[in-house]
Amino acid sequence: MYQAKAYSAASSTSPLASTKIPRRDPTDTDVQIEILFCGICHSDLHQLRNEWASVMPTVYPLVPGHEIVGRVMKVGSAVAKFKPGDLAAVGCMVDSDGTCPECRAGFEHFCPNLTLTYNFPDHHLGGVTYGGYSESIVVDQRFVLRLPSNLDLAGAAPLLCAGITTYSPLRQHRVTKGKKVGVVGLGGLGHMGVKLARALDAHVVAFTTSPKKKDDALRLGADEVVVSRNSDEMQKHVESFDFILDTVSADHDIDALINLLRREGNLTLVGAPSKPLAISSFSLLMRRRNLSGSNIGGIAETQEMLDFCAQHNITADVEVIPIQKVNEAYQRLLKSDVKYRFSIDMASLKVE
Amino acid sequence: MYQAKAYSAASSTSPLASTKIPRRDPTDTDVQIEILFCGICHSDLHQLRNEWASVMPTVYPLVPGHEIVGRVMKVGSAVAKFKPGDLAAVGCMVDSDGTCPECRAGFEHFCPNLTLTYNFPDHHLGGVTYGGYSESIVVDQRFVLRLPSNLDLAGAAPLLCAGITTYSPLRQHRVTKGKKVGVVGLGGLGHMGVKLARALDAHVVAFTTSPKKKDDALRLGADEVVVSRNSDEMQKHVESFDFILDTVSADHDIDALINLLRREGNLTLVGAPSKPLAISSFSLLMRRRNLSGSNIGGIAETQEMLDFCAQHNITADVEVIPIQKVNEAYQRLLKSDVKYRFSIDMASLKVE
DSSP states (O other): OEEEEEEEESSTTSOEEEEEEEEOOOOTTEEEEEEEEEEEOHHHHHHHTTTTTTTSOOOSSBOOOOOEEEEEEEEOTTOOSOOTTOEEEEOSEEEOOSOSHHHHTTOGGGOTTOEESSSSBOTTTSSBOOOSSBSEEEEEGGGOEEOOTTSOHHHHGGGGTHHHHHHHHHHHTTOOTTOEEEEEOOSHHHHHHHHHHHHTTOEEEEEESOGGGHHHHHHHTOSEEEETTOHHHHHTTTTOEEEEEEOOOSOOOHHHHHTTEEEEEEEEEOSOOSSOEEEOHHHHHTTTOEEEEOOOOOHHHHHHHHHHHHHHTOOOOEEEEEGGGHHHHHHHHHTTOSSSEEEEEGGGGGGO | OEEEEEEEESSTTSOEEEEEEEEOOOOTTEEEEEEEEEEEOHHHHHHHTTTTTTTSOOOSSBOOOOOEEEEEEEEOTTOOSOOTTOEEEEOSEEEOOSOSHHHHTTOGGGOTTOEESSSSBOTTTSSBOOOSSBSEEEEEGGGOEEOOTTSOHHHHGGGGTHHHHHHHHHHHTTOOTTOEEEEEOOSHHHHHHHHHHHHTTOEEEEEESOGGGHHHHHHHTOSEEEETTOHHHHHTTTTOEEEEEEOOOSOOOHHHHHTTEEEEEEEEEOSOOSSOEEEOHHHHHTTTOEEEEOOSOOHHHHHHHHHHHHHHTOOOOEEEEEGGGHHHHHHHHHTTOSSSEEEEEGGGGGGO
16 A cells, blocks of 8 residues: 545545555556556536535545546556556546446446546555545556547546546437437537547537537538527427437536437436426327436447547546645536536646 | 207316207218217317417307217218218317428428317307217218228227327327336326337336326236336336336426436427426436427327227227216316226217
8 A cells, every 4th residue: 555645535525636646566467557647527526515415425525527538657477468657547437346237338437336537445454545636546457448649648638527527328329420410508518529529520510509500510520500599490300300419417407418419319318317307298198208318338349439539539638737726626616617627637636 | 951959168267067059061062970979189188278368269058079989970972981871070170271381291280271170260150169078070081091891989989189298299200019118197198109109019018106006007917117216217218218108297307307318319299398408418418318298199000090999909908987067077087087088978968
C-alpha cells in the first residue's frame, strides 16, 4: 500500500480539496497507472452531492473520476498486455466477477458483482474505491484499456464514459450509412453522439433547445439542426427517424421526440432524468416504436470504441483545467457552461 | 346500394339501438359477407363514448364492431380468393392505399390512407364506415381473411382484434421455446396472450391483480401465475423475463414490470392507458431494457395468426349474446364482468 495525492469531498456540501488516499501495491494481475488526464462527468457531481442516495448512497470522503487516461508505471508479473510506459485508460468500472452470464457475454457493466471506479466497496483495501481525481490508480488488467497513441490525451479522457455511453447504443441499433439519426441535447454526451453518428456515416440531426448552438452542432458534424422548442421545425421531421439518441438529463418532452420515429424506430435514453418520464402509450403503439435505455458498455466494446475513435481521430471537445479549478468547474457544469467537457490536467496535482 | 339491419348509437350517451344502414353493392373486387358473429372489443365502447375525441372523434350514428366472422354471400368479378358459401373474416381495417411503403411492407395498419372498419371516411358511399354490429358487410377482397373451418365461429370472432393484437408482438419479439414470457392482465387481450404464448411453447407467467383468477390463468395455459400486487411474488421474478406482453388499459405500475426483464428484455404495451405512463429512466438504463408498443397487425400476419390458431385449435373464451343484450354487455364490460369476450350472435338481428 502507498499514499497517492488526490482531491476528495468530505460531505455532500463540501468542496473538493487536496488529500492523500491509500492505493494498493499492484498484485500479479494489476496495472499501476500514472493519471495524466481525468474528465469531469456529471455523475461525479451527482455522486458528490449524494443525489442518487436511493440507489448509490455516497460514502465520504469521495474521490470522483471515471474518465481516466494515463501512462503505465508498473505491471504485475501476470500482466502481458501492458508494460511500463504504455498509454492506458480506465473507465467507470474496475472489477467484476468475470464468471457470471453478463461477464461472459461481454456485459461486465451488468455483472451483479461489479465494482465501479469510485464509491464502491474496495475488495482489496476495504472501504470504497477512489476514482481518477488522483495522481495514480491501480486496476486489474481486465479493466485497463489500450489507448491508441494518436489521440489527444486531454480530449480522449471523456471517451471512457461519454464516448462509450453514446457509442454503445449507436452500435446496438445498427446506426450506419442511410440511417437518419437524431441526437438530443448538445452537452458532454450529445456532442460525442453527434461526432460518433457522423463517423458511422449516418444522416445526423442534432436537437437543441438553444438556437445559439446551431453553428456549433454543424461544426461537430450534424447535417441538420432542429430547435426542439420550435414546433414547426419538429413537425417537418415527424415519422422520419430510424434512431434517436436522447442524452438529456433534465425533464423534457420525450413524446414529441418519439413521434419523430418512423415505424419500429427506437429512441434510446442515455441521460437519467430524476423525475419519471411521462410517455403516452399511443406514441409507442401507433408505429410499434421502441423506447430503450443504455448505460456505458462492456470492456470489449469500450476498446472497440477507442479504436474506432483513433481510426476517425475523434476526441471530446474539452476545456483543460488544473485540479485547483475543479470546484469552479462544478459550478459552471451546473450552468452547462462548458464546451463540452472539462478535462483535468493531473500534472497540476504535483504542486499540491 | 342496399339497406342492412344494424345496431347504432346516436350520440356518446345513447344506447345502441336497431337501425338500417346503407351498404354498397359489391364492386368487382368486393366480397359481400353475411355476418354470423361479431366480438365486442373495448374499443367499441371507447369509440361510442367518444373517449378518443382528440385522436379519433366519433361521428354518429356509430355502428361499432371489428371482430367479424361470417359467410361469403357474393363476390365481385375480379375476386378469385373467395366464393359464395366460404367462411370469411374481417378485422379492424377495410382499406388502405396498397402502394405506400407501409402497405408494401405488410403494415397496412400503418398506411397513411388506411380506412378502419368503422367511424372512418367511407370512400365508396361518403359518410363514415359502419362496423360489424350488422347483418352484412361489403369489403375489398384484400381485407377479407380466410377463416379455417375447424374453428368455433363465436370464439373465432375476437381473433380478428384481440388475437392479432397479441399474436403480432409475440411473433415480433420471437417468443418461442425456452423463452420466459409474461402476460399482464387477464381480460380479452390477456387471455389470448396466454393461449398464444403457450402455443408458441414459451414458459408463460400470467400476472393478475386478482388472486381469484389464478386457477383460470392456469387453465388457459399459464405455467405460473403472479399476483402483481404481492411484492414478494414479484421479487422472485426480478430480471428473469425475456418478454412481457402488457395488455392493461388502466393506470398501473409499469416500472415494477420493467424491472422483471432480463438484460435487453422487452415489455410491449398493447393496452392504451389514457394517462401518460410514468417510467423511471433507471429501469430502462440499467439492463438496457426496451419498452415498445404494438397495435393489431398487417393483413398477411392476421391470416398467419388465423392459420396458427386453426393449427392449435385456439379461439377466444366467449360469452355469446344476442344483439339485444349489447347495452347490458357494455355495462358488464366496464366492470370486467366477462370471461373473456362477448361475441354477438348475429342471427339475433334477423328478428328485429
